[in-house]
Amino acid sequence: MVFWGVSRQTCYDMDHEWFIRRCLELAGRGRGRVGNGALVGAVLVRGEKILAEAWYERFGAPHAERTLLERFSGEIKSEDTLYVNLEPCCHEGKTPPCTDSIIERGIRRVAFGMVDPDARVSGEGIQKLREAGVEVIGPLLRTQCEWLNRGFISLRTRGRPFVTLKRAQTRDGAIAKRDGSALKITSQEQDVWSHTFLRGSSDAILVGVETVILDGPQLTPRLANTRFVQEVPKPYRVILDPHTRLPLSARVVSDAECNRTIVVTAETKEITQELTRRGVSVVTVPLEGDQFSWEGLFSVLTTPSGNFPGIATLLVEGGARTWQAFQEAGYVDEEVILVGS
Numbered sequence: 001m002v003f004w005g006v007s008r009q010t011c012y013d014m015d016h017e018w019f020i021r022r023c024l025e026l027a028g029r030g031r032g033r034v035g036n037g038a039l040v041g042a043v044l045v046r047g048e049k050i051l052a053e054a055w056y057e058r059f060g061a062p063h064a065e066r067t068l069l070e071r072f073s074g075e076i077k078s079e080d081t082l083y084v085n086l087e088p089c090c091h092e093g094k095t096p097p098c099t100d101s102i103i104e105r106g107i108r109r110v111a112f113g114m115v116d117p118d119a120r121v122s123g124e125g126i127q128k129l130r131e132a133g134v135e136v137i138g139p140l141l142r143t144q145c146e147w148l149n150r151g152f153i154s155l156r157t158r159g160r161p162f163v164t165l166k167r168a169q170t171r172d173g174a175i176a177k178r179d180g181s182a183l184k185i186t187s188q189e190q191d192v193w194s195h196t197f198l199r200g201s202s203d204a205i206l207v208g209v210e211t212v213i214l215d216g217p218q219l220t221p222r223l224a225n226t227r228f229v230q231e232v233p234k235p236y237r238v239i240l241d242p243h244t245r246l247p248l249s250a251r252v253v254s255d256a257e258c259n260r261t262i263v264v265t266a267e268t269k270e271i272t273q274e275l276t277r278r279g280v281s282v283v284t285v286p287l288e289g290d291q292f293s294w295e296g297l298f299s300v301l302t303t304p305s306g307n308f309p310g311i312a313t314l315l316v317e318g319g320a321r322t323w324q325a326f327q328e329a330g331y332v333d334e335e336v337i338l339v340g341s
Contacts, residue, residue, distance in 0.1 A: 016083070019043050019050075020113050020140045023085040024148055026055040027064070032203065032233035035059035035309020036302050038116075038152040042068045043083040051080070059309035063089065065098040069105045076106045085113035085145045087138075090125040099125050103132045112138040113145030117156040151203065151312025154333070160298040161314040163331050165323055166198055168338040175320060185340035194338065195224040202235050203311035204262075204301065208322040209241035212250050219252055219317070236311060237261045238301065240322060242287055244269040253280050262308075264292060264300065281308065291325055 026041025040056040042064040054068035062070065065088055088098040088110065102110060115123055126136050139145070146153060154162040168185040169175050175185075186194065199205060199221035211217065219237040237252050237260060244265045246253060252261050259279035265272075266287045275282050285296040304310045316326055326332050 015048070016111050016137060016140050019045055019081075019083040020085060020111065020145070022050070022053070023083050023113065024141075024144060026053055027085055027148060030056045030058070031201065032235070033058040033309075035203075035304055036152075036155055036312050037309075038086050038149050040064040040084065040086045044068055044072060045081045045083060046077060046079060059304065062095050063098050066095060066101045069101050069107075078108050080107065081109040081111055081137075082107045083111045085141075086149065087112050087114065087116040087121060087123070088125045088129065089116065089118070089121050090128045091118075091120040097125075099128045099132075102129065103134065107134060109135045109137070111140060112136070114139050114142050114149070117153045119156070150333075155302055155312055159302075160294075160331065161203070161302055161312050162333050163314050163316060163326060164198065164202065164334040164336060165316045165326055165332045166194065166336045166338070167318065167323060168340060170340055186338050187340060190338050190340065191223050192225065194336075195221040198315055198336065199235060200224040200232065201313070202315035203313045204236040204238050205315045205317055206238040206240065206322070207316075207318050209239055209245055210321070211317070211319040212239055212241075212246060212252060214319075216251055217317075218255065220257060234260060235315070236308075238314075239263045240292065242266045242290075242292065244271060246271070246275075248274060253278060262301075264297060266292065294329060294331070 022043050023041035026043070027039040030039050034056050037056065037059055040063060042054050043050055044052040051074065052068050052072040054064045054071065056064045057067070061067070065082065065084055082102060088102060090097045090099040110129055112126070116125060129136050151162040154160060167175065170185055205219045207217065207219065220234050234257055239246060239252060239261065241263050242265060244267060246263060248254065248271060252258065253263070253275055262281045262283060263275060264283055264285050266285065268282065268284065272282050283300045285292045285300060287293070301314065302310045302312070316322060
């Protein structure tokens with residue numbers, strides 16, 4: 001790579017950043033599959049040539065670095081650099097430490113994007129590599145790396161998912177018709193953007209049961225740009241329904257995606273058995289006053305159970321009472337307001 005008009009050191013840094021960007025592209029392929037884990041991509045480079053690539057493919061699978069090194073059968077040379085957007089782990093989890101694989105294969109240089117916020121790592125992976133004589137470069141493109149894994153960071157540092165609150169309103173602030181019925185507010189362009197960059201990049205979409213009863217939403221990224229969400233699993237659909245009032249005719253519990261619907265309730269009723277038969281997950285969380293326990297809610301949404309890998313990012317779409325509950329509790333990290341006519 002040649003960058004005209006810049007110093008050798010600047011060129012060197014830009015080379016590193018280019019490969020970290022490639023790691024981010026690869027990491028994104030794990031979206032919707034890694035559950036409460038991190039999105040990670042890894043690239044092995046010799047000079048300006050990429051020798052091998054890998055990413056964290058699904059919850060419980062080997063990490064990106066280990067996958068790359070297991071699949072690459074070629075000789076590792078001293079000038080080779082392993083790029084990864086997240087500090088390699090150094091603890092024993094579902095898979096052995098990535099630092100061990102790196103050291104054992106003879107990698108002499110590692111460039112990373114961000115420090116792992118997990119207390120079991122958090123700089124220890126870097127230190128272990130350096131103690132083994134590995135040159136470690138980074139962090140690189142830290143802001144971009146942290147944004148990609150904002151959900152993972154939130155889980156590891158605050159014990160809850162990263163929450164985006166999205167609402168649509170008219171120019172005069174209305175969110176529904178005067179009788180409370182649904183009001184079409186956003187344009188086609190806004191809908192495509194919302195489905196692509198909000199629904200399509202979220203692990204789960206959450207609404208209250210009133211929204212389901214009144215609006216009958218599908219809560220899927222069906223209008224999304226297909227290039228952005230191609231082959232990515234659709235987000236889970238979370239319905240807050242404390243007294244199990246959800247009608248069995250609702251699309252979220254009767255369509256082909258109902259096995260990705262999670263109904264959160266405080267009391268089970270006769271319909272619970274039918275919901276479960278359809279593949280809907282029904283979880284019980286205690287109420288604190290007239291609202292669910294936040295600790296209980298976040299626990300069931302982020303803890304892996306059976307085929308459910310947990311979530312790291314949550315898109316809250318409505319309705320007004322649900323928005324207010326999240327806002328008053330201080331659990332909104334990002335707010336998006338779409339203004340229509």
